[in-house]
Amino acid sequence: MKPLADCRLYAFVDAAYLHDRDPAWLAAQLAQGGADLIQLRAKSWSPDRIEATAARLVPVCRDHGVRLVINDHPDIAARVGAPLVHLGQEDFFGPHPDHPAASAPSIPDTLGLGFSTHAPDQARRALAAGPAYIAIGPVFPTPTKPGRPAVTPDYVRWAATHLSSIPWFAIGGIHPGNLHTVLEAGATRICVVSAILNAPDPAAACRQFRTLLPP
Secondary structure (H helix, E strand, C coil), X not given: CCCHHHCCEEEEEEHHHCCCXXXXXXXXXXXXXXXXXXXXXXXXXXXXXXXXXXXXXXXXXXXXCCEEEEECCHHHHHHHCXXXXXXXXXXXXXXXXXCHHHCCCCCCCCCEEEEEECCHHHHHHHXXXXXXXXXXXXXXXXXXXXXXXXXXXXXXXXXXXXCCCCCEXXXXXXXXXXXXXXXXXCCCCEECCHHHXXXXXXXXXXXXXXXXXXX
């Protein structure tokens, strides 16, 4: 697997956008299209269903040299052998971020940690926890984060100036028509959900993004 710093396209197997497709098939399509990371995100599923699906995705991602990320469940990620888990701010720091030790879940040493961040203070807080990467967004309004205001490219510009020490990915409402705005703001890595998963050919959608991203 390539180093995280060299990864460019972060795609998703999101339960809300499966459209009756098999998750393992979809993961293979994303990997074949050029995704460097694939996150399993299933907010409405039971832990048992998430774990069973994650166990099916592990060999698919491994065979394609792609990192599998499990959203929200470090215990499941560790049991199935996924290399990364992704958490939101409150998932890790809880409702009282000034006292994170009181609420932080136990993260096995085998797991790399990814964080969602929505503002510079959250990025700084996340960095102190020693993550493998952080996500910056949502850059534009997106149905995957209803009610969450867009951070606009201004936060991307801040990240480009202040986060050189860690891989970071711009996320939220990104599609081929607005990607240039994100890249001009300083992003070199992106997460894409609906623009890929709503496409009739997810592999082709990934390939389109790869042609627009830095090498």
